[in-house]
Amino acid sequence: MLAKRARPFFSHAVQSRLPLCGLGFLLLGCAQKDPERGPKLGFAKDIKGIMTHSCIECHGIEAEESDLDLRTLEAIISGGESGPAIVPGHPEESLLLEMIHDEHMPPEGELLTKDKIELLHKWIAAGAKP
Ligand code: HEC
Incomplete structure (x- = not known):
């Protein structure tokens, strides 16, 4: 019932x-x-690893070539002898990207893969967030 x-x-x-x-x-x-x-690109999450793998041996750890330290976002933006290494929002004005595109950096060892270059480009274009 x-x-x-x-x-x-x-x-x-x-x-x-x-x-x-x-x-x-x-x-x-x-x-x-x-x-x-959507997932946002950030320095700590997406970019630092690339710098650590390919760049900071000469730009931060064993040397600071051209007075450029690539270990932190602040240091990258303040740049080296030629001025800021990146201009947030303007990949086309970013020396760091130009050097990589021209295969000038890294001067020895493996060049960056297309995917990594594209990631750097997107990160800078989106404002180079931390
Ligand atoms: C084996 C050492 C070495 C490595 C690894 C290296 N660099 Fe360099 N870098 C140099 C030297 C030496 C110079 C200065 C002479 C020149 O421009 O070739 C320089 C200069 C630069 C400059 C110009 C700085 C200025 O203000 O004039 C940028 C930007 C740069 N490097 C970015 C990078 C990036 C990004 C990476 C990693 C993808 C990288 N470098 C890896 C040795 C290195």
């Missing part, structure tokens, strides 16, 4: 809540697709 009475109540509750659930998932789905919330 009790079970029989409880049943209609249960299904009514489920039916009335389902659309709300659906709406919740929809909103969540939309929020995740919002490009503003």
Whole structure:
């Protein structure tokens, strides 16, 4: 008897809540697709590793060639003898990228892969965030 009475109540509750659930998932789905919330490139997360692997031996650890330290974002922006190594938002004005594109840097060892160069380009274009 009790079970029989409880049943209609249960299904009514489920039916009335389902659309709300659906709406919740929809909103969540939309929020995740919002490009503003997409993964952002950052120095610590995406760039420091490239510098450590290919550059800081000569620009920070064993030497500071051209007075350029590539270990921190602040040092990269303040730059070396020729001025700022990067101009946030302007990859085309960034000496660091020019040197890499021209295959002038690194002067010895492996050159950077296309993917890494593209990542650097995107990071600078997006404002060179920390
Ligand atoms: C083997 C040592 C060595 C490595 C590794 C190296 N560099 Fe250099 N870098 C130099 C030397 C030497 C100079 C100065 C002479 C010249 O421009 O060739 C220089 C100069 C520069 C300059 C010009 C700085 C100024 O203000 O004039 C930039 C920018 C630069 N390097 C970026 C990089 C980047 C980015 C990397 C990593 C992808 C890198 N370098 C790796 C030795 C190195």
